[in-house]
Amino acid sequence: MIIGVPSEIKNNENRVAVTPAGVSELKKHGHTIYVQSSAGVGSGFSDDEYIAAGATLLPTIEETYAIAEMIIKVKEPIESEYALIKKDQLVFTYFHFASHEPLTHAMIKSGAICLAYETVEKSDRSLPLLVPMSEVAGRMSVQEGAKFLEKPMGGRGILLGGVPGVKPANVLILGGGIVGTQAAKMAAGFGARVTIMDVSIPRLRQLDDIMPANVDTVYSNEYNIREAIKKADLIIGAVLIPGGKAPHLITRDMLKTIPRGAVLVDVAVDQGGCFETTRPTTHADPTYEIDGVIHYTVANMPGAVPYTSTLALTNATLPYAIQLANKGWKQASIDNHELKHGLNIIEGKVVYKGVSDAFGLPYTNVNEFLK
Ligand SMILES: NC(=O)c1ccc[n+]([C@@H]2O[C@H](COP(=O)([O-])OP(=O)(O)OC[C@H]3O[C@@H](n4cnc5c(N)ncnc54)[C@H](O)[C@@H]3O)[C@@H](O)[C@H]2O)c1
Numbered sequence: 431m432i433i434g435v436p437s438e439i440k441n442n443e444n445r446v447a448v449t450p451a452g453v454s455e456l457k458k459h460g461h462t463i464y465v466q467s468s469a470g471v472g473s474g475f476s477d478d479e480y481i482a483a484g485a486t487l488l489p490t491i492e493e494t495y496a497i498a499e500m501i502i503k504v505k506e507p508i509e510s511e512y513a514l515i516k517k518d519q520l521v522f523t524y525f526h527f528a529s530h531e532p533l534t535h536a537m538i539k540s541g542a543i544c545l546a547y548e549t550v551e552k553s554d555r556s557l558p559l560l561v562p563m564s565e566v567a568g569r570m571s572v573q574e575g576a577k578f579l580e581k582p583m584g585g586r587g588i589l590l591g592g593v594p595g596v597k598p599a600n601v602l603i604l605g606g607g608i609v610g611t612q613a614a615k616m617a618a619g620f621g622a623r624v625t626i627m628d629v630s631i632p633r634l635r636q637l638d639d640i641m642p643a644n645v646d647t648v649y650s651n652e653y654n655i656r657e658a659i660k661k662a663d664l665i666i667g668a669v670l671i672p673g674g675k676a677p678h679l680i681t682r683d684m685l686k687t688i689p690r691g692a693v694l695v696d697v698a699v700d701q702g703g704c705f706e707t708t709r710p711t712t713h714a715d716p717t718y719e720i721d722g723v724i725h726y727t728v729a730n731m732p733g734a735v736p737y738t739s740t741l742a743l744t745n746a747t748l749p750y751a752i753q754l755a756n757k758g759w760k761q762a763s764i765d766n767h768e769l770k771h772g773l774n775i776i777e778g779k780v781v782y783k784g785v786s787d788a789f790g791l792p793y794t795n796v797n798e799f800l801k
Contacts, residue, residue, distance in 0.1 A: 434498025586691025
């Protein structure tokens with residue numbers, strides 16, 4: 431198959447969808463890979479590395495889209511890319527259609543096959559192409575929290591791990607899923623005193639089994655949160671209600687009970703945030719302060735570490751990309767139901783219920799196309 435890897439042109443996006451290692455794997459399976467010049471530079475991969483791995487470089491995004499049967503990307507196409515996407519072209523990337531109506535209409539019009547990373551789903555309902563970014567954000571939340579706890583950064587000037595003779599910081603993590611677990615591991619590794627809260631008892635039980643002794647598990651309810659925030663130095667918001675907005679677990683009035691100079695990192699900002707005072711920020715200006723409490727609320731945290739994020743993402747996407755390239759989207763989706771869940775739009779028809787529901791569009795059962 432002829433595969434195209436365009437540069438990401440969305441603002442501040444430095445990731446790339448296929449690494450030189452990925453090119454070499456796809457080549458081994460007999461595929462031809464065209465990579466747009468400089469596509470990997472933001473993630474630390476030079477054009478020479480792509481050439482050495484067997485890719486052919488193309489100077490423009492137009493040529494990269496024009497030549498390819500399958501486009502592999504990271505972010506959803508932006509407006510200037512809509513017209514480049516062709517009928518019957520397979521586009522494998524994050525789309526997040528349900529929150530983007532113009533993109534949905536543009537892809538219906540294109541006649542392309544849109545297979546979305548975020549809806550590829552395993553039989554246990556987990557989302558294997560979202561997990562790596564949650565892992566990055568979870569680990570990063572502690573790194574960012576530690577940084578903004580430093581006095582010159584506006585924080586209360588406390589070291590997460592303390593030192594011999596001085597108590598460590600208290601870290602409170604709301605939500606014990608992928609983000610929360612990775613955050614807890616990092617904070618515990620720093621030597622902080624960690625409390626992780628969740629509403630799922632099986633989850634708390636599992637965390638209690640695997641976490642080190644400086645991590646406590648506590649059931650998440652308003653009373654317990656009100657008590658815990660009084661002595662928290664760093665609070666990490668990591669809750670998710672699938673398909674819904676995050677609940678406001680820390681309300682505006684609760685802020686005054688949190689120690690001055692404490693840091694709130696709301697990783698759930700992309701779902702509205704789990705603190706009432708959360709509003710999205712960017713890496714250029716990541717924090718703001720309310721009632722003496724620092725808020726860090728960057729909506730695309732993994733974007734700050736494109737090297738790690740690209741490798742984490744491509745480790746997860748490449749096995750699927752190889753199946754799609756080897757068999758074509760139809761046979762690959764018949765053989766692997768995880769990929770079938772990823773199909774959102776096929777040849778002008780919406781085949782993913784969540785997307786048709788979001789905009790009142792006609793829904794076609796995906797099986798119509800998989801005969
Ligand atoms: N800002 C970023 O750059 C970035 C990056 C990746 C993920 N995220 C976001 O981080 C959030 C968490 O993602 P995840 O992959 O860890 O989700 P997840 O589903 O693995 O975990 C969410 C956890 O929240 C728990 N929960 C639900 N209601 C709760 C409550 N009231 N109190 C405490 N816990 C509660 C659930 O039981 C679950 O264990 C999501 O909103 C995701 O979109 C943001």
